Amino acid sequence: MTTYSTLITADELQALMDAKAKLMVFDCSFDLMKPEAGAAQYREAHIPGAVYAHLDADLSARHGAPGPDGRVIVAHEADRPASGGRHPLPSREKFAAWLSSVGFAGDMQAVVYDRNGANYCGRLWWMLQWMGHEAAAVLDGGLQAWQAAGRPVASGDEPAHFQSHFEPGPPRVALVDTRTVAARLDDPAQTLIDARAAPRYRGEVEPLDPIAGHIPGALNRPFSDNLAPDGRFKPAAQLRAEFETLLGGRDPATVVHHCGSGVSAVPNVLAMRIAGLGSTGLYAGSWSEWSNTPGLPTRQGAEP
Numbered sequence: 489m490t491t492y493s494t495l496i497t498a499d500e501l502q503a504l505m506d507a508k509a510k511l512m513v514f515d516c517s518f519d520l521m522k523p524e525a526g527a528a529q530y531r532e533a534h535i536p537g538a539v540y541a542h543l544d545a546d547l548s549a550r551h552g553a554p555g556p557d558g559r560v561i562v563a564h565e566a567d568r569p570a571s572g573g574r575h576p577l578p579s580r581e582k583f584a585a586w587l588s589s590v591g592f593a594g595d596m597q598a599v600v601y602d603r604n605g606a607n608y609c610g611r612l613w614w615m616l617q618w619m620g621h622e623a624a625a626v627l628d629g630g631l632q633a634w635q636a637a638g639r640p641v642a643s644g645d646e647p648a649h650f651q652s653h654f655e656p657g658p659p660r661v662a663l664v665d666t667r668t669v670a671a672r673l674d675d676p677a678q679t680l681i682d683a684r685a686a687p688r689y690r691g692e693v694e695p696l697d698p699i700a701g702h703i704p705g706a707l708n709r710p711f712s713d714n715l716a717p718d719g720r721f722k723p724a725a726q727l728r729a730e731f732e733t734l735l736g737g738r739d740p741a742t743v744v745h746h747c748g749s750g751v752s753a754v755p756n757v758l759a760m761r762i763a764g765l766g767s768t769g770l771y772a773g774s775w776s777e778w779s780n781t782p783g784l785p786t787r788q789g790a791e792p
Contacts (some may be wrong), residue, residue, distance in 0.1 A: 709756040
């Protein structure tokens with residue numbers, strides 16, 4: 489069976505279904521302002537057989553209570569988040585347990601989609617790559633492309649799957665923490681790319697975090713710039729040209745992506761891989777962790 493590790497089209501997904509391939513489809517639709525809206529949309533219409541993955545409940549860790557030293561108190565080390573920020577990554581052990589609970593196994597092709605321009609399903613794609621699972625792909629164009637191709641949708645909830653035993657492998661992507669980003673601010677071996685909209689990057693507005701602005705030296709590439717008007721990713725050659733222009737001669741291997749909370753940065757990670765620019769890092773804590781960490785520098789306006 490062909491392995492899809494970046495994008496998959498509606499026709500390719502249908503072919504896998506027709507061939508009864510070992511496959512699991514995930515609907516990751518979400519709304520930051522209305523956290524339960526995505527689940528309601530899923531119940532209204534989803535790709536038949538798809539499992540719903542909730543950004544807050546399934547793809548993020550719950551913060552524990554901070555102790556006297558400010559560190560999060562957890563009952564077990566496996567409960568400790570793998571990152572900070574508004575959407576902290578769960579530990580690899582916790583995420584493996586969730587994958588097992590929905591019946592996902594290491595020999596399956598994962599296909600992820602949403603209704604939101606790959607903003608939220610990209611999170612699950614990245615997390616599967618982080619677990620060492622290569623066969624994970626984003627449905628290009630999301631549910632809209634599936635429906636535009638005349639494919640069927642289902643409603644309501646899907647039957648539960650049998651428990652599996654998913655075992656993590658070596659990560660295929662790099663997770664970068666705050667300490668590392670801060671230590672390399674003036675190091676040419678690190679190139680930061682901020683995926684937030686330009687007004688937030690420049691510090692003109694900040695609806696969620698205590699400080700407006702961006703990490704000093706970060707370049708700006710809003711994640712929506714990766715999509716064509718039809719909601720699909722731009723052609724690889726176009727993405728490559730745009731990122732090379734943004735980088736201005738910097739080595740793509742030095743890139744670390746971030747955004748507000750580590751979610752909308754992932755379309756940039758995926759786009760650079762589609763463009764043939766390799767695997768790049770993700771600062772999952774992103775601006776929400778950076779701006780809440782005392783003593784770290786911030787900058788407003790555009791970079792020189």
